[in-house]
Amino acid sequence: MIRMSKLADYGLVLMTQFLRSPDSDQNLSARQLAVETRLPLPVASKVLKALTREGLLVSHRGASGGYSLSKAPSRISVAEVLEAVEGPFAMTECVEGSGDCRRELVCPVRSNWQRINVAVKNVLDAISLQDMLEPLPQSLVTLLTDEAAGTGLDPEPHVERREPCEVA
Amino acid sequence: MIRMSKLADYGLVLMTQFLRSPDSDQNLSARQLAVETRLPLPVASKVLKALTREGLLVSHRGASGGYSLSKAPSRISVAEVLEAVEGPFAMTECVEGSGDCRRELVCPVRSNWQRINVAVKNVLDAISLQDMLEPLPQSLVTLLTDEAAGTGLDPEPHVERREPCEVA
DNA sequence: TCAATTAGGACCGCAGTGGTACTATTTAAA
């Protein structure tokens, strides 16, 4: 499924929550964020801690404390958020080089996984928090998808474009 | 980590194994494939069954039976193989529409996940089995990565290109 | 001083992955 974890998804939801109010560098408490995002407080708290540890959020302790974005939302990428929560981006085990793969020497696909890994990561790195808010990045996505579809490969129509279901 | 499962990785390794011999539409038994890929026979067997069920392989039962590719390796994409083994491609839960997400109505990122999902899937769909064999698709990957990097977003240099470690 | 925060763990149930085993069915070859 190439699924990313729920926690990472929560990370994105929480990060974008800062952009929903007029001033995006405001201070929001874990409690506020949890309520607004419909997440259980302990869960939101855990994710916020991770995001802070990785430098994407700045925390303010004590009464009337909270969190705020560490930089402009246009300069925070989706990939950054995901990696902050779930660690370095590695689609396969051999990409992160644990090194205990018995197939390593006879594996013909390994070096290409490295490349694919970079390609996918770049897709997620090209999308900023700002982009995630509105259904705007149409140009971006179509660009990416069109390029992917027209790379000189056999034009087998694998692609089945799903209709994105809009939010109310 | 956005990790895909080991089984899916095995699927790719097994599928590409057909291309390592001169005639790619030959008949290979599970036992042969298991030995050549250094995979336990039961594991290889399980994955091969899945690939057959999804129509990517054709099976031949009985003595001197085995598996063979159902179509030209240039017309089989990486995405197809992954989906055959681990089910439909969905990076987040809400993408596959289980529908029990309490955040659904207030979630600002949902519709964009649909798009990102398509974008990533297209990256994997643009790479054929053939491409996976040799470290060839340089043009393809650089194209994808360059396009991703130059989409008019804030040109923050998120991208840290890892040096791909070649196979012997 | 107090209450409201964040920081940092420890802890745990449980689903799902990775892997095994067994039986039934098919079929080329002896």
Added chain:
DNA sequence: TTTAAATAGTACCACTGCGGTCCTAATTGA
């Protein structure tokens, strides 16, 4: 006709790690 070598299908299981909770500091504005 028999046999052995295959695949098909399913049940089974150990174990990892995810998602989630809770508790105890440390911090700080009111």
